[in-house]
Amino acid sequence: MTERTEPGFDALHPPSRELLDDCVHCGFCLPTCPTYQLWGEEMDSPRGRIYLMDLAERGEIELQGAFTEHIDACLGCMACVTACPSGVQYNRLLEATRPQIERNVERSRSDRLFRSGIFALFPYRRRLRAAAIFGLAYQKLRLNRLAERVLPPRLRATQALMPPVKLRNAFASLPRRVKPDGPVQRRVAMLSGCVQDVFFHEVNVATQRVLAAEGCEVLTPRDQGCCGALGLHAGREDHATKHAKRTIETFEKLPVDNIVVNVAGCGSSMKEYADLLADDPEWAERAKAFSAKVRDVTELLAELEPRAKRHPVKAKAAYHDACHLGHAQGVRAQPRAVLRTIPGLDVVDLPEAELCCGSAGIYNMVQPEPAAELGERKASNIRAVNPDLLVTANPGCLLQIGRYLDGDIPMFHPVQVLDASLRGRPLP
Amino acid sequence: MLNAAVRDALASAVGARNVLSDPVQLRSYECDGLTGFRQVPAFVVLPLDTESVAAAVRVCHEHGVPFVARGAGTGLSGGAMPVADGVVISLQRLRRVLEVDAVDRRAVVQPGVTNLDITKAAAPQGLYYAPDPSSQQVCTIGGNVAENSGGAHCLKYGFTTNHVLSMTAVLPDGEVVTLGGDTGDQLGPDLRGVFIGSEGTLGIVCEITVRLLRVPETVRTLLADFPSVRAAGEVVSDIVAAGIVPAAVEMMDNLAIQAAEKAVGAGYTLDTPAALVVELDGPAAECGSQFEQVKAICDRHGCTRLHIAGDAGERAKIWMGRKAAFAAVGRISPDYIVQDGVVPRTRLAEVLGRIEEMGQAAGLRVANVFHAGDGNLHPLVLFDEDAGELERAEELSKGIAELCVELGGSLSGEHGIGTDKACSMPRMFGVDDLATMDRVRSAFDPGKLCNPGKLLPTPRLCGERPGRYRPHPLEEAGVIERL
Numbered sequence: 089m090t091e092r093t094e095p096g097f098d099a100l101h102p103p104s105r106e107l108l109d110d111c112v113h114c115g116f117c118l119p120t121c122p123t124y125q126l127w128g129e130e131m132d133s134p135r136g137r138i139y140l141m142d143l144a145e146r147g148e149i150e151l152q153g154a155f156t157e158h159i160d161a162c163l164g165c166m167a168c169v170t171a172c173p174s175g176v177q178y179n180r181l182l183e184a185t186r187p188q189i190e191r192n193v194e195r196s197r198s199d200r201l202f203r204s205g206i207f208a209l210f211p212y213r214r215r216l217r218a219a220a221i222f223g224l225a226y227q228k229l230r231l232n233r234l235a236e237r238v239l240p241p242r243l244r245a246t247q248a249l250m251p252p253v254k255l256r257n258a259f260a261s262l263p264r265r266v267k268p269d270g271p272v273q274r275r276v277a278m279l280s281g282c283v284q285d286v287f288f289h290e291v292n293v294a295t296q297r298v299l300a301a302e303g304c305e306v307l308t309p310r311d312q313g314c315c316g317a318l319g320l321h322a323g324r325e326d327h328a329t330k331h332a333k334r335t336i337e338t339f340e341k342l343p344v345d346n347i348v349v350n351v352a353g354c355g356s357s358m359k360e361y362a363d364l365l366a367d368d369p370e371w372a373e374r375a376k377a378f379s380a381k382v383r384d385v386t387e388l389l390a391e392l393e394p395r396a397k398r399h400p401v402k403a404k405a406a407y408h409d410a411c412h413l414g415h416a417q418g419v420r421a422q423p424r425a426v427l428r429t430i431p432g433l434d435v436v437d438l439p440e441a442e443l444c445c446g447s448a449g450i451y452n453m454v455q456p457e458p459a460a461e462l463g464e465r466k467a468s469n470i471r472a473v474n475p476d477l478l479v480t481a482n483p484g485c486l487l488q489i490g491r492y493l494d495g496d497i498p499m500f501h502p503v504q505v506l507d508a509s510l511r512g513r514p515l516p
Numbered sequence: 517m518l519n520a521a522v523r524d525a526l527a528s529a530v531g532a533r534n535v536l537s538d539p540v541q542l543r544s545y546e547c548d549g550l551t552g553f554r555q556v557p558a559f560v561v562l563p564l565d566t567e568s569v570a571a572a573v574r575v576c577h578e579h580g581v582p583f584v585a586r587g588a589g590t591g592l593s594g595g596a597m598p599v600a601d602g603v604v605i606s607l608q609r610l611r612r613v614l615e616v617d618a619v620d621r622r623a624v625v626q627p628g629v630t631n632l633d634i635t636k637a638a639a640p641q642g643l644y645y646a647p648d649p650s651s652q653q654v655c656t657i658g659g660n661v662a663e664n665s666g667g668a669h670c671l672k673y674g675f676t677t678n679h680v681l682s683m684t685a686v687l688p689d690g691e692v693v694t695l696g697g698d699t700g701d702q703l704g705p706d707l708r709g710v711f712i713g714s715e716g717t718l719g720i721v722c723e724i725t726v727r728l729l730r731v732p733e734t735v736r737t738l739l740a741d742f743p744s745v746r747a748a749g750e751v752v753s754d755i756v757a758a759g760i761v762p763a764a765v766e767m768m769d770n771l772a773i774q775a776a777e778k779a780v781g782a783g784y785t786l787d788t789p790a791a792l793v794v795e796l797d798g799p800a801a802e803c804g805s806q807f808e809q810v811k812a813i814c815d816r817h818g819c820t821r822l823h824i825a826g827d828a829g830e831r832a833k834i835w836m837g838r839k840a841a842f843a844a845v846g847r848i849s850p851d852y853i854v855q856d857g858v859v860p861r862t863r864l865a866e867v868l869g870r871i872e873e874m875g876q877a878a879g880l881r882v883a884n885v886f887h888a889g890d891g892n893l894h895p896l897v898l899f900d901e902d903a904g905e906l907e908r909a910e911e912l913s914k915g916i917a918e919l920c921v922e923l924g925g926s927l928s929g930e931h932g933i934g935t936d937k938a939c940s941m942p943r944m945f946g947v948d949d950l951a952t953m954d955r956v957r958s959a960f961d962p963g964k965l966c967n968p969g970k971l972l973p974t975p976r977l978c979g980e981r982p983g984r985y986r987p988h989p990l991e992e993a994g995v996i997e998r999l
C-alpha cells in the first residue's frame with residue numbers, strides 16, 4: 089500500500105458527484121437504518137454516511153479514522169435505498185467507497201489478518217468443507233463451550249455461526265443435469281453457491297427438485313466457483329471482478345433462458361455484474377447479457393404457471409425478507425406469492441420487517457456487537473408473531489437468525505417448504 | 517474550540533460515551549434539512565434520559581456555552597443548525613413511548629419518538645395521533661412541538677398545539693418544569709402554548725403528553741384529475757363554501773404528479789395538469805352524503821378522472837405518493853428550491869394562475885404540491901445549476917414569496933422561521949411586536965444561550981451569512997428566502 093498524503097478519495101472510481109448530489113438530506117432513510125436504530129447517531133445513518141462521503145469527495149476529510157469506522161459499520165443492507173424517495177443509489181455509493189478504504193486506509197494488523205482469513209476461507213468450497221469437518225469435530229468434542237470463553241469476540245462470533253453439518257451433505261455433489269417432469273417450460277442453470285453448497289446442501293437439492301417439478305430443465309455446472317458477492321460487498325474489488333469473470337465464463341456457454349440463484353446475496357451481486365464490469369471493454373457486454381438472465385429462484389417460480397400438485401402444509405410461516413432480496417433486488421411479493429400457492433400455509437409478516445437481522449455478508453464476523461443486538465431484535469420480532477416456522481431465502485440470515493432463535497423455531501428456505509408440499513411429505 | 521473543562525463536565529453529565537468530539541463526526545451534524553446553512557458544533561451530546569438532558573443544559577448554563585436541541589434534523593428552516601463553539605443536544609436516544617392510555621386517550625412519549633411511531637403504538641387500541649407532517653415517518657415529536665408542525669389532516673384537526681396536553685421541559689438554566697396539564701383548559705397564562713412553536717428557543721422538551729383520537733368510523737378518499745390547476749383550485753374553494761370540512765384537501769400539479777409517480781407508483785395519471793386528493797372522515801352517513809357532494813363539485817369543474825380508494829391499501833398508496841412528492845422532485849430536476857408560504861384560501865386559484873405565468877416568463881418550471889385546504893403552498897422552483905439557472909430561479913422563488921405576502925398571506929406555513937427567514941421577520945412584524953417576542957424569550961433565557969440566532973432577527977445574523985456556499989438542491993431555498 090502506498091501512503092497517501094492528500095485527504096479524500098483517490099482518482100480510481102470515487103463515488104460520483106452526480107450520485108452524491110441526488111441526496112437532498114431529507115432524512116427519510118433514518119428510521120429504516122439498523123445502525124441508526126441502534127445508536128441514533130447521524131454519522132451512522134445513511135444520510136450521515138452520504139454526507140461524509142460527500143465531504144471526502146471534496147477532499148475535506150480524511151479516510152483514515154472516523155470515516156472508515158462509520159463506513160465499516162454499515163451493513164450494506166440497502167434498507168435506505170428502499171426508503172429513499174429521491175432515488176439515491178446508496179448501493180453504488182457504498183460499492184465505490186469501500187474499495188477506496190481497502191486501498192487507502194491502513195488497517196490494524198489483527199483486523200487485516202481477520203479479514204484476509206475470511207476471504208481465504210469463505211469463497212472456496214474445499215476449504216469450507218475442511219472447516220466443516222473441523223467444526224464437526226469441534227462440536228462433538230464440545231470445544232465450542234471452551235471457545236466461548238477463550239476466543240476474542242470476532243472469532244467467537246465466527247465459530248458460533250457454524251451450523252451443525254452432516255458430513256455426508258458437506259461432501260455430496262449435485263447432479264449436473266435434472267430433467268423436467270413433463271415438457272420443458274424453461275431451461276435454467278443453477279448457481280450452487282459456496283456456503284450454500286457446504287452448509288445447506290439440502291436447499292440446493294430441493295431447488296432442483298422443485299424446478300424440475302414445475303417444468304424446468306436444470307443444469308448445475310460442476311466447475312462453478314464463488315460468485316464474488318462477499319468481496320463485492322466488502323470492497324474487495326479484485327476479488328469480486330476475478331470471481332465475476334469466472335462465473336460469467338462458466339455460465340454463458342450454457343444454452344439456458346435463465347440463471348437461477350437461491351442465495352439472495354449471490355443473486356444481488358450477479359445482477360450487478362453489468363455495473364461492476366461496465367468499464368472493461370472485453371467484459372461489459374458479456375456481463376450485461378449475464379446479469380439480464382439472473383433470477384432469484386422465487387422470482388422464477390412466480391413467473392412460471394404453477395404446474396405440479398401442491399399438498400397441504402398446515403403451519404403458520406413467518407416470512408423474513410433477506411435484505412439482499414427485498415431491499416437490493418426488490419423481490420418481496422414473489423416469495424410470498426409462491427408460498428401462498430401452498431394450501432394450508434398461513435404466511436405472516438414480521439414487525440420491523442425492513443430491519444436487517446445483522447448477518448449482512450461478513451458483517452456479523454467483523455462487527456459482532458451490533459450484529460448481535462440486531463440478531464436479538466430480529467429473534468424477538470419473530471417470536472412476537474408466534475410462528476410454527478421461519479422462512480427466508482438467504483443462508484446468511486438462516487445462520488445468523490438461527491443463532492438467536494436457539495432452535496425454538498425451525499427455519500427453512502422457501503423452496504424447502506414448496507418441496508415438502510410438492511412431495512406431500514412433512515418438512516424435514 | 518471549547519476547552520477541556522467543558523468536555524469533562526459534559527462527560528460527567530451524560531456519560532463519556534455519549535459525547536462526540538471527533539471533528540469528522542461533528543461535521544455530520546453541521547446542518548439540518550436545509551443544507552445551505554452550516555456550522556460545525558464543538559460537541560454533540562446524546563443523553564439517555566431527561567435527567568441527563570437537564571445536566572447537560574446546566575453545564576452549558578454554568579460555562580456560558582450556547583446549545584441547540586436536535587431531533588431528526590428534518591427541519592427546513594435551519595432551526596437545528598448548530599451554533600459556533602456550541603453544543604448540540606441530540607434527543608435521538610430518547611425514543612421510548614412511555615405510556616399509551618386508551619381510557620383517557622393519551623400517550624406519554626419521549627422527545628425522540630417519531631410522529632408515526634406514536635400512531636403505531638396507539639393503533640392496537642384503535643387510536644391515532646392526528647397531526648401528520650409529510651415527514652412523519654422520521655421527524656420527532658420534539659421537533660414537531662418546537663415547529664408547531666402541521667400536515668395534510670390539520671385542516672380539520674388542527675396543528676401540533678391542538679394535540680399536546682402537557683410536557684416536561686428543561687429550561688435554559690437546567691431547571692425541569694411541567695407545562696400544561698391533563699386537561700386542555702388550564703388556569704393562568706398558557707405557557708405550554710408559548711413553548712409550542714418557539715423553535716427550540718425557550719428550552720428542551722423532554723416528556724410529552726399527547727392527545728390521541730379514535731380512528732374515524734369511515735374514511736373516504738378520492739383522487740380527482742382536472743384539466744387545469746385553476747379548475748382544481750376552484751374545486752377547493754367550492755368544497756369549503758359548501759360547508760364541508762374535509763379531513764384533507766391536497767393539490768398536486770403535473771410536475772409534482774410525475775415526480776411522485778416515479779418515486780412511488782401510486783397510480784396517478786401521468787399527463788393530467790392537476791390532481792386533488794380529497795379525504796373525508798367521520799360517521800358513515802355524514803361521510804357518504806358529503807362524498808357525493810364533493811364528487812358533484814369535481815364534475816362541475818370538468819374532472820377528467822375520478823379514482824376512489826377501494827380499501828385501506830389503495831388509500832395508503834395515494835397518500836404515499838403525496839407524502840413522497842416533495843422529496844421526489846429530485847428525480848425530475850437536478851436542482852430545486854422549496855418555498856413555504858400561505859395565501860387566503862379564497863385566492864388560491866388566483867395565486868396559482870399567477871405562479872404559472874411567472875414561471876413561464878422566467879422560463880422555469882414550478883412544481884406545486886401543497887395543503888390546498890388551508891392555503892399553505894409549497895411551490896418548488898426547478899432549475900439546473902450547471903446551466904446557469906440559479907439566479908433566475910432565486911428571483912422567481914422570491915417573487916412567489918412576495919406574491920403570498922402581497923395577497924394577504926404569510927411567509928411560512930409550517931416549516932418555521934429558524935435561521936432561514938429570521939431576517940425576514942421585520943417584513944411581517946412591527947418593531948413593537950418583535951420587541952415583545954424578544955422579552956418573552958428573555959424571560960425564559962436571559963443569557964441567550966438556547967438556540968440563539970434563530971427565529972428572531974439579530975444584527976449579526978442579518979448582516980452576514982454563516983457557512984460556506986455549496987450548490988445543493990435544498991440549500992438554495994435558504995439563499996432566496998432572505999427577502
Ligand SMILES: Cc1cc2nc3c(=O)[nH]c(=O)nc-3n(C[C@H](O)[C@H](O)[C@H](O)COP(=O)(O)OP(=O)(O)OC[C@H]3O[C@@H](n4cnc5c(N)ncnc54)[C@H](O)[C@@H]3O)c2cc1C
Pocket residue numbers: 113114115548549584585586587588589590591592594595596607627648649650651654655656657658659660661662663664665666667668715716717719720721722842843930931932967970
Ligand atoms: C421531505 C420533508 C417534508 C416535510 N413536510 C412537512 C410537513 O408536511 N409539515 C410540517 O410542518 N413540516 C414538514 N417538514 C419539516 C420538518 O419535518 C418539521 O419541521 C419537523 O417538525 C422537524 O422535526 P425534527 O425532529 O426533524 O426536528 P429538527 O429539524 O431536528 O429540529 C427542528 C427545530 O426543533 C428544535 N427541537 C428539536 N427537538 C426539540 C426538543 N426536544 N425540544 C425543543 N426543541 C427541539 C430544534 O432546535 C430546531 O429548532 C418536512 C421536512 C421534510 C424534509
Ligand code: SF4
Pocket residue numbers: 120121122123124133134137161162163164165166167168169178
Ligand atoms: S445500507 Fe443499511 S446499514 Fe448501511 S446506511 Fe443503508 S440502511 Fe444503514
Ligand code: SF4
Pocket residue numbers: 110111112113114115116117118134135138168171172173174175176843
Ligand atoms: S438518502 Fe434519500 S432518504 Fe436519505 S437523506 Fe438522502 S435523499 Fe433523503
